[in-house]
Amino acid sequence: MTRLRADNHPARKSAAESFQIWTGSDFDMALCPVRSVLDRIGDKWTTLTVIALAQHPHRFSELCRAIPDISKRMLTQTLRALERDGLLTRRVFPTKPPSVEYQLTELGESLLEPLNVLIAWAEKTQPMIATAQAEFDAADPSRG
Amino acid sequence: MTRLRADNHPARKSAAESFQIWTGSDFDMALCPVRSVLDRIGDKWTTLTVIALAQHPHRFSELCRAIPDISKRMLTQTLRALERDGLLTRRVFPTKPPSVEYQLTELGESLLEPLNVLIAWAEKTQPMIATAQAEFDAADPSRG
DNA sequence: CAGAATCCAATAGGATACTG
DNA sequence: CAGTATCCTATTGGATTCTG
Numbered sequence: 315m316t317r318l319r320a321d322n323h324p325a326r327k328s329a330a331e332s333f334q335i336w337t338g339s340d341f342d343m344a345l346c347p348v349r350s351v352l353d354r355i356g357d358k359w360t361t362l363t364v365i366a367l368a369q370h371p372h373r374f375s376e377l378c379r380a381i382p383d384i385s386k387r388m389l390t391q392t393l394r395a396l397e398r399d400g401l402l403t404r405r406v407f408p409t410k411p412p413s414v415e416y417q418l419t420e421l422g423e424s425l426l427e428p429l430n431v432l433i434a435w436a437e438k439t440q441p442m443i444a445t446a447q448a449e450f451d452a453a454d455p456s457r458g
Numbered sequence: 459m460t461r462l463r464a465d466n467h468p469a470r471k472s473a474a475e476s477f478q479i480w481t482g483s484d485f486d487m488a489l490c491p492v493r494s495v496l497d498r499i500g501d502k503w504t505t506l507t508v509i510a511l512a513q514h515p516h517r518f519s520e521l522c523r524a525i526p527d528i529s530k531r532m533l534t535q536t537l538r539a540l541e542r543d544g545l546l547t548r549r550v551f552p553t554k555p556p557s558v559e560y561q562l563t564e565l566g567e568s569l570l571e572p573l574n575v576l577i578a579w580a581e582k583t584q585p586m587i588a589t590a591q592a593e594f595d596a597a598d599p600s601r602g
Numbered sequence: 603c604a605g606a607a608t609c610c611a612a613t614a615g616g617a618t619a620c621t622g
Numbered sequence: 623c624a625g626t627a628t629c630c631t632a633t634t635g636g637a638t639t640c641t642g
Contacts (some may be wrong), residue, residue, distance in 0.1 A: 447544070531627095
């Protein structure tokens with residue numbers, strides 16, 4: 315239907331439609347799924363935390379060790395946001411000293427699939443991107 | 459696929475493997491595909507720009523109007539980064555006044571598919587997430 | 603152990619003015 | 623038109639200290 319290019323594939327129109335009628339109309343960023351999902355997973359630690367929990371439930375300090383270089387402060391923040399979104403559950407065991415277990419919900423696990431697609435793209439295209447960067451930087455070193 | 463929590467769901471292990479041996483070993487964030495891809499698309503304007511270009515090539519000012527609230531400064535930065543990564547091409551027409559056309563490369567178009575999967579997840583789960591947030595905030599209003 | 607609280611540095615991003 | 627340049631603010635995230 316929309317023959318924009320010779321190799322037209324459905325992803326073109328799909329992306330635009332998911333993004334809605336954002337051109338020239340009333341557009342609310344908060345309601346845009348593109349932005350909302352990236353606000354959710356686009357930060358430094360969220361995806362790493364989700365992937366760590368994908369393997370098995372973790373305790374707080376276990377996560378702290380499992381995720382390289384994360385601070386307790388950022389781990390707390392990240393876990394809180396994920397809990398609030400319903401992507402994981404937090405269970406407190408009143409032992410002494412206390413222990414807390416974090417576990418992905420079904421909703422949280424459902425995020426793994428889109429994440430894997432994205433990661434697969436990253437791995438597949440990484441050599442091409444590295445080449446492109448090298449060429450760009452060589453062509454105009456001042457903009458490296 | 460509606461059965462989200464299948465034990466041994468392939469997405470579980472796949473995510474962890476893509477992430478590599480990041481636990482307790484030598485881990486370089488720059489080499490982690492999870493972080494590299496999010497550093498690339500996780501910012502405020504990159505995905506919106508890519509999706510705008512998914513429909514057809516755009517000129518600079520055309521993009522500026524098409525993407526709500528973006529400034530010329532941020533558009534320039536975003537386009538430059540995408541060009542450097544080889545996701546789009548920049549063609550200058552020496553007309554008067556000059557015009558510049560930005561167009562996705564095949565590599566850039568290949569990003570649309572993972573993006574669509576992610577957006578589809580966002581749209582599908584948005585009601586569940588909204589509910590979870592409301593419950594969380596109701597349970598402890600101080601942390602809203 | 604599992605955080606909370608506080609302070610500080612780095613970066614992202616917005617507003618405005620100027621240019622070939 | 624298609625940017626640059628400069629300034630400024632807001633947000634992110636790191637380091638440290640304290641607590642039940």
